[in-house]
Amino acid sequence: MIRVVIVDDDPMVRTGLRLILGGEPDLDLAGEAGDGRQAMAVIRGLRPDVVLMDLRMPEQDGLVTTELLLSRPAPPRVLVLTTFDADDMVLRALRAGAHGFLLKDTPPAKMIEAVRAVARGEPVLSPSVARQVIAAATGRHEPGRELAARELAALTDREREVAVEVAKGASNAEIARTLSVSVATVKANITRIFAKLGTDNRVHVAMKVRDAGLL
Template identity: 80%
Template sequence: MTRLVIVDDDPMVRTGLRLILGGEPDLDIVGEAEDGRRAMTVIRDLRPDVVLMDIRMPNQDGLTTTELLLAQPDPPRILVLTTFDADDMVLRALQLGAGGFLLKDTPPPKMIEAVRAVARGEPVLSPSVTLQVIAAATDGREPRHPEARRELDRLTEREREVAIEVARGSSNAEIAERLYMSVATVKANITRIFSKLETDNRVHVAMKVRDAGLL
Protein backbone atom coordinates (compact mmCIF):
# COMPACT_ATOMS: atom_id res chain seq x y z
CA MET A 1 0.00 0.00 0.00
CA THR A 2 1.38 3.41 -1.02
CA ARG A 3 0.64 6.17 1.48
CA LEU A 4 -0.05 9.60 -0.06
CA VAL A 5 -0.27 13.18 1.16
CA ILE A 6 -1.74 15.88 -1.08
CA VAL A 7 -0.35 19.43 -0.73
CA ASP A 8 -2.25 22.13 -2.62
CA ASP A 9 -3.80 25.45 -1.61
CA ASP A 10 -6.88 24.85 -3.79
CA PRO A 11 -9.48 22.71 -1.96
CA MET A 12 -11.09 21.78 -5.28
CA VAL A 13 -7.80 20.36 -6.54
CA ARG A 14 -7.37 18.35 -3.35
CA THR A 15 -10.92 17.03 -3.67
CA GLY A 16 -10.35 16.12 -7.30
CA LEU A 17 -7.16 14.25 -6.50
CA ARG A 18 -8.93 12.37 -3.73
CA LEU A 19 -11.63 11.32 -6.17
CA ILE A 20 -9.06 10.21 -8.76
CA LEU A 21 -6.67 8.39 -6.45
CA GLY A 22 -8.77 7.43 -3.45
CA GLY A 23 -10.59 4.56 -5.12
CA GLU A 24 -7.43 2.64 -6.01
CA PRO A 25 -6.88 -0.37 -3.72
CA ASP A 26 -3.10 0.14 -3.56
CA LEU A 27 -3.20 3.91 -2.88
CA ASP A 28 -4.07 5.32 0.54
CA ILE A 29 -4.50 9.10 0.93
CA VAL A 30 -3.54 9.55 4.55
CA GLY A 31 -3.59 13.35 4.72
CA GLU A 32 -3.53 16.71 2.99
CA ALA A 33 -2.26 20.24 3.57
CA GLU A 34 -3.10 23.65 2.15
CA ASP A 35 0.42 25.12 2.23
CA GLY A 36 4.03 24.14 2.74
CA ARG A 37 4.21 24.96 6.43
CA ARG A 38 1.24 22.79 7.26
CA ALA A 39 2.63 20.11 4.95
CA MET A 40 5.83 19.81 6.98
CA THR A 41 3.82 18.93 10.10
CA VAL A 42 1.44 16.56 8.30
CA ILE A 43 4.28 14.73 6.54
CA ARG A 44 6.34 14.47 9.72
CA ASP A 45 3.40 12.95 11.59
CA LEU A 46 2.05 10.65 8.86
CA ARG A 47 5.25 9.55 7.08
CA PRO A 48 3.77 9.10 3.57
CA ASP A 49 5.58 7.32 0.75
CA VAL A 50 4.66 9.93 -1.89
CA VAL A 51 3.73 13.61 -1.64
CA LEU A 52 1.77 15.29 -4.44
CA MET A 53 3.16 18.81 -4.22
CA ASP A 54 1.84 22.03 -5.72
CA ILE A 55 4.53 24.65 -6.40
CA ARG A 56 2.68 27.93 -5.98
CA MET A 57 1.25 28.17 -2.45
CA PRO A 58 0.96 30.84 0.25
CA ASN A 59 3.06 30.90 3.43
CA GLN A 60 5.61 28.41 2.11
CA ASP A 61 5.83 27.41 -1.54
CA GLY A 62 6.36 23.93 -2.92
CA LEU A 63 10.00 24.54 -3.80
CA THR A 64 10.98 25.46 -0.26
CA THR A 65 8.95 22.57 1.11
CA THR A 66 10.51 20.10 -1.34
CA GLU A 67 14.01 21.27 -0.42
CA LEU A 68 13.31 20.96 3.32
CA LEU A 69 11.72 17.52 2.97
CA LEU A 70 14.47 16.07 0.80
CA ALA A 71 17.13 17.27 3.23
CA GLN A 72 15.66 15.01 5.92
CA PRO A 73 16.57 11.36 6.50
CA ASP A 74 14.38 8.89 4.58
CA PRO A 75 12.24 11.54 2.85
CA PRO A 76 9.09 10.77 0.85
CA ARG A 77 9.16 10.87 -2.94
CA ILE A 78 7.88 14.15 -4.36
CA LEU A 79 5.56 14.35 -7.36
CA VAL A 80 5.18 17.98 -8.39
CA LEU A 81 1.82 19.07 -9.79
CA THR A 82 1.74 22.14 -12.00
CA THR A 83 -0.89 24.07 -13.94
CA PHE A 84 1.43 26.41 -15.83
CA ASP A 85 3.10 25.85 -19.18
CA ALA A 86 6.68 26.84 -18.42
CA ASP A 87 8.34 28.04 -15.27
CA ASP A 88 11.92 28.05 -14.00
CA MET A 89 10.56 26.72 -10.70
CA VAL A 90 9.89 23.39 -12.40
CA LEU A 91 13.56 23.15 -13.38
CA ARG A 92 14.57 24.14 -9.86
CA ALA A 93 12.37 21.42 -8.34
CA LEU A 94 14.08 18.89 -10.60
CA GLN A 95 17.47 20.08 -9.42
CA LEU A 96 16.32 19.68 -5.82
CA GLY A 97 15.46 16.03 -6.46
CA ALA A 98 11.73 15.91 -7.15
CA GLY A 99 10.74 12.51 -8.49
CA GLY A 100 8.38 13.74 -11.19
CA PHE A 101 6.21 16.45 -12.71
CA LEU A 102 2.64 16.23 -13.89
CA LEU A 103 0.19 18.77 -15.23
CA LYS A 104 -2.93 18.92 -13.09
CA ASP A 105 -5.10 18.17 -16.12
CA THR A 106 -3.34 14.84 -16.74
CA PRO A 107 -5.99 12.17 -17.49
CA PRO A 108 -6.85 10.15 -14.35
CA PRO A 109 -5.46 6.80 -15.58
CA LYS A 110 -2.10 8.39 -16.40
CA MET A 111 -2.04 10.25 -13.09
CA ILE A 112 -2.69 7.01 -11.18
CA GLU A 113 0.09 5.24 -13.05
CA ALA A 114 2.42 8.20 -12.47
CA VAL A 115 1.88 8.02 -8.71
CA ARG A 116 2.61 4.29 -8.77
CA ALA A 117 5.73 4.84 -10.87
CA VAL A 118 7.10 7.53 -8.54
CA ALA A 119 6.40 5.24 -5.57
CA ARG A 120 8.54 2.60 -7.31
CA GLY A 121 11.33 5.12 -7.71
CA GLU A 122 10.79 5.77 -11.42
CA PRO A 123 11.02 9.41 -12.54
CA VAL A 124 7.86 10.70 -14.24
CA LEU A 125 7.58 13.74 -16.50
CA SER A 126 4.57 14.94 -18.45
CA PRO A 127 5.69 15.24 -22.10
CA SER A 128 4.81 18.94 -22.30
CA VAL A 129 6.59 19.63 -19.02
CA THR A 130 9.67 17.80 -20.30
CA LEU A 131 9.84 20.01 -23.37
CA GLN A 132 9.31 23.15 -21.27
CA VAL A 133 12.07 22.17 -18.85
CA ILE A 134 14.41 21.57 -21.80
CA ALA A 135 13.53 24.99 -23.20
CA ALA A 136 14.17 26.66 -19.84
CA ALA A 137 17.46 24.85 -19.37
CA THR A 138 18.75 25.63 -22.86
CA ASP A 139 17.58 29.26 -22.55
CA GLY A 140 17.08 29.77 -26.25
CA ARG A 141 20.53 28.65 -27.35
CA GLU A 142 20.94 26.82 -30.65
CA PRO A 143 21.13 23.02 -30.55
CA ARG A 144 24.69 21.67 -30.47
CA HIS A 145 24.21 19.07 -33.21
CA PRO A 146 27.77 17.76 -33.77
CA GLU A 147 28.71 17.48 -30.09
CA ALA A 148 25.36 16.00 -29.06
CA ARG A 149 25.39 13.51 -31.92
CA ARG A 150 28.86 12.36 -30.95
CA GLU A 151 27.58 11.73 -27.43
CA LEU A 152 24.56 9.80 -28.70
CA ASP A 153 26.83 7.76 -30.97
CA ARG A 154 27.93 5.99 -27.80
CA LEU A 155 24.48 4.42 -27.61
CA THR A 156 23.30 1.32 -29.40
CA GLU A 157 20.41 1.67 -31.82
CA ARG A 158 18.02 0.30 -29.19
CA GLU A 159 19.36 2.62 -26.49
CA ARG A 160 18.93 5.55 -28.86
CA GLU A 161 15.27 4.59 -29.39
CA VAL A 162 14.77 4.48 -25.64
CA ALA A 163 16.53 7.85 -25.21
CA ILE A 164 14.18 9.45 -27.76
CA GLU A 165 11.16 8.10 -25.87
CA VAL A 166 12.62 9.48 -22.62
CA ALA A 167 12.94 12.86 -24.34
CA ARG A 168 9.27 12.68 -25.28
CA GLY A 169 8.38 12.30 -21.61
CA SER A 170 7.32 8.65 -21.86
CA SER A 171 7.19 6.57 -18.69
CA ASN A 172 9.01 3.24 -18.48
CA ALA A 173 5.72 1.42 -19.01
CA GLU A 174 4.91 3.52 -22.09
CA ILE A 175 8.38 2.94 -23.53
CA ALA A 176 7.99 -0.80 -22.97
CA GLU A 177 4.68 -0.82 -24.82
CA ARG A 178 5.86 1.29 -27.74
CA LEU A 179 9.17 -0.50 -28.26
CA TYR A 180 7.87 -4.02 -27.50
CA MET A 181 10.14 -4.77 -24.56
CA SER A 182 9.66 -5.51 -20.88
CA VAL A 183 9.77 -2.77 -18.26
CA ALA A 184 12.85 -4.47 -16.78
CA THR A 185 14.59 -4.22 -20.15
CA VAL A 186 13.64 -0.55 -20.41
CA LYS A 187 15.16 0.09 -16.98
CA ALA A 188 18.33 -1.73 -17.99
CA ASN A 189 18.59 0.37 -21.16
CA ILE A 190 18.08 3.60 -19.22
CA THR A 191 20.79 2.58 -16.75
CA ARG A 192 23.21 2.06 -19.66
CA ILE A 193 22.14 5.35 -21.25
CA PHE A 194 22.81 7.21 -18.00
CA SER A 195 26.25 5.60 -17.75
CA LYS A 196 27.24 6.32 -21.36
CA LEU A 197 25.98 9.91 -21.28
CA GLU A 198 27.44 10.47 -17.78
CA THR A 199 24.19 11.60 -16.18
CA ASP A 200 21.60 10.32 -13.73
CA ASN A 201 18.73 12.49 -14.92
CA ARG A 202 16.09 11.88 -17.58
CA VAL A 203 15.81 15.57 -18.45
CA HIS A 204 19.55 15.73 -19.15
CA VAL A 205 19.08 12.81 -21.54
CA ALA A 206 16.19 14.68 -23.16
CA MET A 207 18.35 17.79 -23.57
CA LYS A 208 21.04 15.77 -25.36
CA VAL A 209 18.45 14.23 -27.67
CA ARG A 210 17.07 17.70 -28.40
CA ASP A 211 20.57 19.04 -29.07
CA ALA A 212 21.16 16.20 -31.51
CA GLY A 213 18.09 17.27 -33.46
CA LEU A 214 16.23 14.02 -32.83
CA LEU A 215 13.03 15.53 -31.38
Template identity: 80%
Template structure:
Protein backbone atom coordinates in the same frame (compact mmCIF):
# COMPACT_ATOMS: atom_id res chain seq x y z
CA UNK B 1 -0.07 -0.20 -0.62
CA UNK B 2 1.29 3.23 -1.56
CA UNK B 3 0.64 5.92 1.04
CA UNK B 4 -0.07 9.39 -0.41
CA UNK B 5 -0.20 12.96 0.87
CA UNK B 6 -1.61 15.81 -1.24
CA UNK B 7 -0.18 19.30 -0.76
CA UNK B 8 -2.10 22.09 -2.53
CA UNK B 9 -3.58 25.39 -1.38
CA UNK B 10 -6.65 24.99 -3.63
CA UNK B 11 -9.36 22.91 -1.89
CA UNK B 12 -10.96 22.14 -5.26
CA UNK B 13 -7.71 20.64 -6.54
CA UNK B 14 -7.37 18.55 -3.39
CA UNK B 15 -10.96 17.35 -3.80
CA UNK B 16 -10.35 16.43 -7.42
CA UNK B 17 -7.19 14.51 -6.60
CA UNK B 18 -8.97 12.78 -3.74
CA UNK B 19 -11.71 11.62 -6.12
CA UNK B 20 -9.19 10.48 -8.74
CA UNK B 21 -6.83 8.62 -6.43
CA UNK B 22 -8.99 7.64 -3.48
CA UNK B 23 -10.79 4.78 -5.17
CA UNK B 24 -7.68 2.87 -6.24
CA UNK B 25 -7.15 -0.28 -4.16
CA UNK B 26 -3.36 0.06 -4.11
CA UNK B 27 -3.30 3.78 -3.22
CA UNK B 28 -4.00 5.02 0.31
CA UNK B 29 -4.60 8.76 0.62
CA UNK B 30 -3.51 9.28 4.21
CA UNK B 31 -3.40 13.08 4.47
CA UNK B 32 -3.62 16.54 2.94
CA UNK B 33 -2.06 19.94 3.56
CA UNK B 34 -2.85 23.44 2.30
CA UNK B 35 0.69 24.84 2.41
CA UNK B 36 4.29 23.80 2.89
CA UNK B 37 4.49 24.41 6.61
CA UNK B 38 1.48 22.25 7.32
CA UNK B 39 2.80 19.69 4.83
CA UNK B 40 5.98 19.21 6.85
CA UNK B 41 3.92 18.42 9.95
CA UNK B 42 1.62 16.02 8.10
CA UNK B 43 4.46 14.23 6.33
CA UNK B 44 6.51 13.82 9.49
CA UNK B 45 3.50 12.34 11.26
CA UNK B 46 2.22 10.08 8.47
CA UNK B 47 5.42 9.14 6.57
CA UNK B 48 3.85 8.74 3.11
CA UNK B 49 5.57 7.04 0.19
CA UNK B 50 4.61 9.74 -2.34
CA UNK B 51 3.79 13.43 -1.95
CA UNK B 52 1.84 15.26 -4.66
CA UNK B 53 3.29 18.75 -4.32
CA UNK B 54 1.90 22.02 -5.63
CA UNK B 55 4.55 24.68 -6.31
CA UNK B 56 2.81 28.00 -5.72
CA UNK B 57 1.44 28.13 -2.17
CA UNK B 58 1.26 30.70 0.63
CA UNK B 59 3.41 30.62 3.79
CA UNK B 60 5.89 28.11 2.37
CA UNK B 61 5.94 27.18 -1.30
CA UNK B 62 6.48 23.75 -2.81
CA UNK B 63 10.11 24.42 -3.69
CA UNK B 64 11.20 25.12 -0.12
CA UNK B 65 9.11 22.20 1.10
CA UNK B 66 10.62 19.84 -1.48
CA UNK B 67 14.13 20.93 -0.54
CA UNK B 68 13.45 20.39 3.16
CA UNK B 69 11.84 17.00 2.56
CA UNK B 70 14.61 15.67 0.33
CA UNK B 71 17.27 16.74 2.83
CA UNK B 72 15.80 14.32 5.37
CA UNK B 73 16.81 10.65 5.67
CA UNK B 74 14.54 8.28 3.75
CA UNK B 75 12.39 11.04 2.20
CA UNK B 76 9.16 10.38 0.29
CA UNK B 77 8.98 10.57 -3.48
CA UNK B 78 7.88 14.02 -4.64
CA UNK B 79 5.59 14.36 -7.66
CA UNK B 80 5.27 18.04 -8.56
CA UNK B 81 1.90 19.25 -9.86
CA UNK B 82 1.88 22.44 -11.87
CA UNK B 83 -0.72 24.47 -13.71
CA UNK B 84 1.98 25.92 -15.94
CA UNK B 85 3.80 23.86 -18.55
CA UNK B 86 6.48 26.56 -18.88
CA UNK B 87 7.47 27.58 -15.37
CA UNK B 88 10.96 28.39 -14.11
CA UNK B 89 9.87 26.94 -10.77
CA UNK B 90 9.59 23.54 -12.45
CA UNK B 91 13.24 23.83 -13.45
CA UNK B 92 14.17 24.69 -9.88
CA UNK B 93 12.19 21.72 -8.55
CA UNK B 94 14.05 19.47 -10.98
CA UNK B 95 17.39 20.68 -9.67
CA UNK B 96 16.22 20.02 -6.11
CA UNK B 97 15.56 16.38 -6.96
CA UNK B 98 11.80 16.08 -7.50
CA UNK B 99 10.85 12.68 -8.91
CA UNK B 100 8.29 13.83 -11.43
CA UNK B 101 6.28 16.65 -13.00
CA UNK B 102 2.68 16.58 -14.10
CA UNK B 103 0.22 19.19 -15.27
CA UNK B 104 -2.87 19.42 -13.08
CA UNK B 105 -5.09 18.75 -16.10
CA UNK B 106 -3.42 15.38 -16.74
CA UNK B 107 -6.17 12.79 -17.48
CA UNK B 108 -7.04 10.70 -14.40
CA UNK B 109 -5.70 7.38 -15.77
CA UNK B 110 -2.34 9.04 -16.52
CA UNK B 111 -2.33 10.66 -13.08
CA UNK B 112 -2.88 7.30 -11.39
CA UNK B 113 -0.21 5.67 -13.55
CA UNK B 114 2.23 8.45 -12.70
CA UNK B 115 1.75 7.99 -8.95
CA UNK B 116 2.35 4.26 -9.28
CA UNK B 117 5.43 4.83 -11.41
CA UNK B 118 6.97 7.32 -8.99
CA UNK B 119 6.19 5.01 -6.07
CA UNK B 120 8.31 2.33 -7.79
CA UNK B 121 11.25 4.72 -7.92
CA UNK B 122 10.93 5.65 -11.58
CA UNK B 123 10.78 9.31 -12.62
CA UNK B 124 7.77 10.72 -14.45
CA UNK B 125 7.86 13.66 -16.83
CA UNK B 126 4.72 14.88 -18.55
CA UNK B 127 5.64 15.21 -22.26
CA UNK B 128 4.32 18.77 -22.33
CA UNK B 129 6.32 19.70 -19.24
CA UNK B 130 9.41 18.03 -20.68
CA UNK B 131 9.21 20.03 -23.90
CA UNK B 132 8.72 23.32 -22.07
CA UNK B 133 11.45 22.61 -19.53
CA UNK B 134 13.89 21.83 -22.33
CA UNK B 135 12.99 25.07 -24.13
CA UNK B 136 13.30 27.11 -20.95
CA UNK B 137 16.59 25.50 -19.98
CA UNK B 138 18.09 26.23 -23.38
CA UNK B 139 16.76 29.78 -23.38
CA UNK B 140 14.83 29.19 -26.59
CA UNK B 141 18.09 29.15 -28.55
CA UNK B 142 18.76 26.97 -31.55
CA UNK B 143 20.17 23.51 -30.82
CA UNK B 144 23.89 23.14 -30.10
CA UNK B 145 23.89 20.38 -32.65
CA UNK B 146 27.56 19.51 -33.32
CA UNK B 147 28.45 19.00 -29.66
CA UNK B 148 25.24 17.13 -28.90
CA UNK B 149 25.69 14.88 -31.94
CA UNK B 150 29.22 14.01 -30.82
CA UNK B 151 27.91 13.11 -27.37
CA UNK B 152 25.04 11.00 -28.73
CA UNK B 153 27.51 9.19 -31.01
CA UNK B 154 28.94 7.54 -27.88
CA UNK B 155 25.72 5.57 -27.52
CA UNK B 156 24.94 2.25 -29.11
CA UNK B 157 21.98 2.12 -31.47
CA UNK B 158 19.80 0.60 -28.75
CA UNK B 159 20.90 3.18 -26.16
CA UNK B 160 20.11 5.94 -28.66
CA UNK B 161 16.62 4.53 -29.19
CA UNK B 162 16.08 4.48 -25.43
CA UNK B 163 17.38 8.05 -25.10
CA UNK B 164 14.94 9.25 -27.74
CA UNK B 165 12.02 7.61 -25.92
CA UNK B 166 13.18 9.23 -22.67
CA UNK B 167 13.14 12.58 -24.46
CA UNK B 168 9.57 11.91 -25.55
CA UNK B 169 8.56 11.58 -21.90
CA UNK B 170 7.98 7.82 -21.99
CA UNK B 171 8.08 5.82 -18.77
CA UNK B 172 10.27 2.74 -18.41
CA UNK B 173 7.25 0.51 -18.98
CA UNK B 174 6.27 2.44 -22.13
CA UNK B 175 9.83 2.24 -23.46
CA UNK B 176 9.91 -1.50 -22.80
CA UNK B 177 6.67 -1.99 -24.74
CA UNK B 178 7.71 0.27 -27.61
CA UNK B 179 11.18 -1.25 -28.07
CA UNK B 180 10.23 -4.84 -27.12
CA UNK B 181 12.54 -4.97 -24.13
CA UNK B 182 12.14 -5.91 -20.50
CA UNK B 183 11.83 -3.10 -17.96
CA UNK B 184 15.08 -4.30 -16.35
CA UNK B 185 16.87 -3.97 -19.72
CA UNK B 186 15.43 -0.48 -20.16
CA UNK B 187 16.76 0.54 -16.74
CA UNK B 188 20.19 -0.87 -17.59
CA UNK B 189 20.24 1.07 -20.86
CA UNK B 190 19.20 4.30 -19.14
CA UNK B 191 21.98 3.87 -16.59
CA UNK B 192 24.50 3.51 -19.43
CA UNK B 193 23.01 6.53 -21.24
CA UNK B 194 23.41 8.64 -18.08
CA UNK B 195 27.03 7.53 -17.71
CA UNK B 196 28.01 8.08 -21.35
CA UNK B 197 26.30 11.48 -21.61
CA UNK B 198 27.38 12.67 -18.16
CA UNK B 199 23.78 13.34 -17.16
CA UNK B 200 21.96 12.91 -13.85
CA UNK B 201 18.31 12.83 -14.91
CA UNK B 202 15.93 12.37 -17.81
CA UNK B 203 15.43 16.01 -18.62
CA UNK B 204 19.17 16.44 -19.17
CA UNK B 205 19.08 13.47 -21.55
CA UNK B 206 16.07 14.99 -23.33
CA UNK B 207 17.92 18.29 -23.76
CA UNK B 208 20.85 16.56 -25.44
CA UNK B 209 18.56 14.53 -27.71
CA UNK B 210 16.77 17.71 -28.70
CA UNK B 211 20.01 19.58 -29.34
CA UNK B 212 21.22 16.71 -31.53
CA UNK B 213 18.10 17.05 -33.69
CA UNK B 214 16.82 13.53 -32.96
CA UNK B 215 13.25 14.54 -32.03
Protein backbone atom coordinates in the same frame (compact mmCIF):
# COMPACT_ATOMS: atom_id res chain seq x y z
CA MET C 1 -0.15 0.28 -0.87
CA ILE C 2 1.17 3.60 -2.17
CA ARG C 3 1.09 6.17 0.61
CA VAL C 4 0.21 9.62 -0.73
CA VAL C 5 0.29 13.07 0.88
CA ILE C 6 -1.48 16.01 -0.79
CA VAL C 7 0.05 19.48 -0.39
CA ASP C 8 -2.06 22.38 -1.69
CA ASP C 9 -3.27 25.63 -0.15
CA ASP C 10 -6.70 25.38 -1.84
CA PRO C 11 -9.13 23.23 0.22
CA MET C 12 -11.23 22.61 -2.89
CA VAL C 13 -8.25 21.20 -4.76
CA ARG C 14 -7.43 18.93 -1.83
CA THR C 15 -11.03 17.76 -1.70
CA GLY C 16 -11.04 17.06 -5.42
CA LEU C 17 -7.82 15.06 -5.20
CA ARG C 18 -9.19 13.04 -2.30
CA LEU C 19 -12.27 12.19 -4.37
CA ILE C 20 -10.15 11.22 -7.38
CA LEU C 21 -7.56 9.14 -5.54
CA GLY C 22 -9.47 7.93 -2.49
CA GLY C 23 -11.41 5.19 -4.23
CA GLU C 24 -8.35 3.38 -5.56
CA PRO C 25 -7.54 0.19 -3.58
CA ASP C 26 -3.78 0.58 -3.98
CA LEU C 27 -3.61 4.27 -2.94
CA ASP C 28 -3.56 5.25 0.73
CA LEU C 29 -4.26 8.97 1.25
CA ALA C 30 -2.08 9.21 4.34
CA GLY C 31 -2.43 12.95 4.94
CA GLU C 32 -2.53 16.46 3.57
CA ALA C 33 -1.13 19.94 4.22
CA GLY C 34 -2.10 23.48 3.26
CA ASP C 35 1.38 24.98 2.93
CA GLY C 36 5.01 24.00 2.72
CA ARG C 37 5.86 24.39 6.39
CA GLN C 38 2.96 22.22 7.46
CA ALA C 39 3.88 19.73 4.75
CA MET C 40 7.37 19.23 6.16
CA ALA C 41 5.95 18.17 9.51
CA VAL C 42 3.24 15.97 7.98
CA ILE C 43 5.64 14.22 5.62
CA ARG C 44 8.22 13.71 8.35
CA GLY C 45 5.63 11.90 10.45
CA LEU C 46 3.90 9.88 7.74
CA ARG C 47 6.83 8.99 5.42
CA PRO C 48 4.71 8.80 2.24
CA ASP C 49 5.82 7.25 -1.04
CA VAL C 50 4.47 10.08 -3.21
CA VAL C 51 3.79 13.74 -2.46
CA LEU C 52 1.45 15.73 -4.71
CA MET C 53 3.01 19.18 -4.38
CA ASP C 54 1.41 22.48 -5.33
CA LEU C 55 3.98 25.14 -6.20
CA ARG C 56 2.33 28.44 -5.35
CA MET C 57 1.51 28.46 -1.65
CA PRO C 58 1.82 30.98 1.20
CA GLU C 59 4.32 30.67 4.05
CA GLN C 60 6.63 28.30 2.15
CA ASP C 61 6.09 27.56 -1.52
CA GLY C 62 6.24 24.17 -3.15
CA LEU C 63 9.60 24.79 -4.79
CA VAL C 64 11.39 25.42 -1.50
CA THR C 65 9.56 22.50 0.08
CA THR C 66 10.54 20.20 -2.79
CA GLU C 67 14.19 21.22 -2.52
CA LEU C 68 14.19 20.64 1.24
CA LEU C 69 12.46 17.28 0.97
CA LEU C 70 14.70 15.93 -1.78
CA SER C 71 17.87 16.97 0.02
CA ARG C 72 17.06 14.51 2.81
CA PRO C 73 17.94 10.81 2.96
CA ALA C 74 15.30 8.46 1.51
CA PRO C 75 12.94 11.22 0.37
CA PRO C 76 9.47 10.63 -1.08
CA ARG C 77 8.88 11.05 -4.79
CA VAL C 78 7.49 14.47 -5.59
CA LEU C 79 4.83 14.95 -8.24
CA VAL C 80 4.35 18.66 -8.83
CA LEU C 81 0.88 20.14 -9.32
CA THR C 82 0.64 23.28 -11.41
CA THR C 83 -1.92 25.43 -13.19
CA PHE C 84 0.53 26.52 -15.89
CA ASP C 85 2.43 24.31 -18.31
CA ALA C 86 5.29 26.80 -18.80
CA ASP C 87 5.80 28.04 -15.25
CA ASP C 88 9.44 28.83 -14.43
CA MET C 89 8.86 27.32 -11.01
CA VAL C 90 8.05 24.01 -12.67
CA LEU C 91 11.40 24.06 -14.45
CA ARG C 92 13.17 24.79 -11.19
CA ALA C 93 11.25 22.02 -9.43
CA LEU C 94 12.31 19.49 -12.06
CA ARG C 95 15.91 20.57 -11.71
CA ALA C 96 15.59 20.25 -7.94
CA GLY C 97 14.70 16.59 -8.41
CA ALA C 98 10.91 16.42 -8.76
CA HIS C 99 9.89 13.25 -10.56
CA GLY C 100 7.34 14.93 -12.79
CA PHE C 101 4.39 17.26 -12.84
CA LEU C 102 0.69 17.37 -13.55
CA LEU C 103 -1.60 20.14 -14.65
CA LYS C 104 -4.44 20.50 -12.18
CA ASP C 105 -6.97 19.86 -14.95
CA THR C 106 -5.45 16.46 -15.78
CA PRO C 107 -8.24 13.88 -16.30
CA PRO C 108 -8.79 11.73 -13.19
CA ALA C 109 -7.73 8.45 -14.80
CA LYS C 110 -4.45 9.95 -15.98
CA MET C 111 -3.84 11.53 -12.60
CA ILE C 112 -4.28 8.17 -10.87
CA GLU C 113 -1.89 6.48 -13.28
CA ALA C 114 0.61 9.32 -12.87
CA VAL C 115 0.75 8.71 -9.12
CA ARG C 116 1.31 5.00 -9.71
CA ALA C 117 3.98 5.68 -12.32
CA VAL C 118 5.91 8.02 -10.03
CA ALA C 119 5.67 5.47 -7.20
CA ARG C 120 7.27 2.94 -9.58
CA GLY C 121 10.10 5.35 -10.21
CA GLU C 122 8.89 6.41 -13.66
CA PRO C 123 8.55 10.08 -14.58
CA VAL C 124 5.34 11.75 -15.65
CA LEU C 125 6.33 13.14 -19.03
CA SER C 126 3.27 14.36 -20.88
CA PRO C 127 4.00 14.44 -24.63
CA SER C 128 2.31 17.83 -24.98
CA VAL C 129 3.51 19.52 -21.80
CA ALA C 130 6.68 17.97 -20.43
CA ARG C 131 8.57 18.39 -23.68
CA GLN C 132 7.67 22.09 -23.75
CA VAL C 133 8.97 22.55 -20.22
CA ILE C 134 12.19 20.66 -20.86
CA ALA C 135 12.76 22.45 -24.17
CA ALA C 136 12.18 25.80 -22.46
CA ALA C 137 14.75 24.92 -19.84
CA THR C 138 17.41 24.05 -22.39
CA GLY C 139 16.81 27.14 -24.47
CA ARG C 140 17.67 29.47 -21.61
CA HIS C 141 20.87 27.92 -20.32
CA GLU C 142 23.53 27.62 -23.01
CA PRO C 143 26.28 26.69 -20.49
CA GLY C 144 24.05 23.76 -19.54
CA ARG C 145 24.34 22.47 -23.12
CA GLU C 146 28.10 22.19 -22.87
CA LEU C 147 27.94 20.55 -19.45
CA ALA C 148 25.29 18.06 -20.58
CA ALA C 149 27.32 17.17 -23.67
CA ARG C 150 30.36 16.43 -21.51
CA GLU C 151 28.31 14.28 -19.14
CA LEU C 152 26.64 12.34 -21.94
CA ALA C 153 30.03 11.71 -23.55
CA ALA C 154 30.58 9.12 -20.82
CA LEU C 155 27.73 6.99 -22.21
CA THR C 156 28.21 4.19 -24.70
CA ASP C 157 26.42 4.37 -28.05
CA ARG C 158 23.71 2.01 -26.80
CA GLU C 159 23.28 3.93 -23.54
CA ARG C 160 22.96 7.14 -25.51
CA GLU C 161 20.25 5.57 -27.69
CA VAL C 162 18.36 4.49 -24.59
CA ALA C 163 18.77 7.95 -23.03
CA VAL C 164 17.30 9.57 -26.14
CA GLU C 165 14.27 7.27 -25.98
CA VAL C 166 13.84 8.10 -22.29
CA ALA C 167 13.80 11.78 -23.25
CA LYS C 168 11.00 11.06 -25.71
CA GLY C 169 8.92 9.75 -22.81
CA ALA C 170 9.08 6.10 -23.89
CA SER C 171 8.51 3.31 -21.37
CA ASN C 172 11.00 0.48 -20.94
CA ALA C 173 8.84 -1.80 -23.09
CA GLU C 174 8.59 0.82 -25.84
CA ILE C 175 12.35 1.38 -25.79
CA ALA C 176 12.91 -2.37 -26.06
CA ARG C 177 10.70 -2.56 -29.15
CA THR C 178 12.29 0.49 -30.78
CA LEU C 179 15.86 -0.74 -30.26
CA SER C 180 15.06 -4.46 -30.76
CA VAL C 181 16.44 -5.49 -27.39
CA SER C 182 14.95 -7.06 -24.28
CA VAL C 183 13.33 -5.09 -21.47
CA ALA C 184 16.03 -6.48 -19.17
CA THR C 185 18.68 -4.96 -21.43
CA VAL C 186 16.91 -1.61 -21.35
CA LYS C 187 16.74 -1.70 -17.55
CA ALA C 188 20.45 -2.54 -17.34
CA ASN C 189 21.32 0.36 -19.63
CA ILE C 190 19.17 2.76 -17.61
CA THR C 191 20.88 1.64 -14.41
CA ARG C 192 24.27 2.42 -15.96
CA ILE C 193 23.01 5.75 -17.32
CA PHE C 194 21.80 6.72 -13.85
CA ALA C 195 25.17 5.81 -12.35
CA LYS C 196 27.15 7.77 -14.93
CA LEU C 197 24.93 10.85 -14.68
CA GLY C 198 24.69 10.71 -10.90
CA THR C 199 20.90 10.51 -10.76
CA ASP C 200 18.03 8.09 -10.14
CA ASN C 201 15.52 10.17 -12.05
CA ARG C 202 14.42 9.69 -15.66
CA VAL C 203 13.34 13.33 -15.84
CA HIS C 204 16.94 14.38 -15.19
CA VAL C 205 18.13 12.07 -17.96
CA ALA C 206 15.59 13.60 -20.33
CA MET C 207 16.71 17.10 -19.44
CA LYS C 208 20.37 16.21 -20.03
CA VAL C 209 19.51 14.81 -23.45
CA ARG C 210 17.59 17.97 -24.32
CA ASP C 211 20.37 20.16 -22.92
CA ALA C 212 22.91 18.38 -25.10
CA GLY C 213 20.80 18.96 -28.21
CA LEU C 214 20.25 15.26 -28.97
CA LEU C 215 16.55 15.78 -29.73
